[in-house]
Amino acid sequence: MKSLILTIASLAFAASAALAQDVVRLGTEGAYPPYNYLDDNGEVAGFERVLGDELCERAELECTWVTNDWDSIIPNLVSGNYDTIIAGMSITEERRQVVDFAQNYSPPASSAYAALSEDADIEGGVVAAQTSTIQAAHVAESDATVLEYPTPDETVSAVKSGEADAVFADKDFLVAIVEESELVFVGEDVALGEGLGMAFRKSDPELRDKFDAAIQSMKDDGTLNELIVEWFGEDAPTF
Template sequence: MKTLILGTAALALSAGLAFAQDVVRLGTEGAYPPYNFINDNGQVDGFERELGDELCARAGLNCVWVTNDWDSIIPNLVSGNYDVIIAGMSITDERKEVVDFAQEYTPPSVSAYAGLSEDADIEGGVVAAQTGTIQANHVVDTGATLMEFANPEDTIAAVRKGEADAALADKDFLAPYVAESDLVFVGEDVQLGGGIGAAFRKSDPELRDKFDAAIQSMKDDGTLNELIAKWLGAESPLF
């Protein structure tokens, strides 16, 4: 979800190995339901909260949650402000140049457009997307005019205000807005990205491997599919 300017390699090395720490800090956005959000008690909640807690339990790690704005989530991982990103981040070749990923914990899921009418102009009009996402990159590639926002909910607000013809985001994110409001899905679904994964500093291969093994164990016993169906919907792609 991000195009980033990085610090030096020395900055990444100075963060040290998260695996050697007593506490592993999990970084998330807290603003992308149902993947991650802040509940009424002020706590991180959602699919990735339940997933992250289970992965830490299986890996034998003591983990805490940290929230960070999306547009700086990778730089703050690299600089050592937390040790893992679990934040609805699609695995892309561009991001692999900066961070390492464990294996995907969701299959590639579809993105969708949402607008106020089914004939909203998604090819030559204005399309809102969250800054630094694969959806924003896709809008640019289509030739539509991109309107970027730091917060994904602001893309919905732009459509409702008539500032944008449609918003493009993960269909899992848009589905509740379409079901409960005046928005409708527009056009065909779009397949983007290579699944969602947890990101790590390149200097933390041991920590990455522990999460990778825990993710595989959840795939093997079916509990990961159960979480996906619970939080992302019965129609969401499964392993």
């Protein structure tokens, strides 16, 4: 899914191990439905909220949720503002240079283009994508011109206002928008990334291993697949 294009090699930090704390802080964006969003009460909701709460229970950890803007979500993990990221984040080799991942909790899913008309130029036109994502990187490597925006909602607005010919994002994010607006899907779906994963500081292998075991237990008993189908439908990729 989403993939930050960040270099944080020069970032210095001093963060104590998460397991030394009474509460493990789960960092998310809170702006990428259905993965994560804020409900009417301002509380984190979505697929990853349900998943994260279940993983914490299985790992016998007390957890709390923290929201953070996407473009600084990895630096603020590394600097100790929270203990793990669960935010629709694709596992990539570039990210592995900065953080560690537990095993994926969602298989690689499709990204898609949406536009105001089916003949929109997605190959050589202007395509909007959220900044520092795997989708933005994909467009940048094509013959199209990428326009990057801080939030996913801004990428959709760019198409509606005519600033961009199309938006390229996770299809699961775009489905509801296409159903509720004048946008239509254009072209073929594109599979990107290695699936979604929880990110951890490299100094927290014990915490990573606890969540990794919890994810494996949900795969083993089938509850992870059930949760994926509940949130994304019968056609969603499962384990």
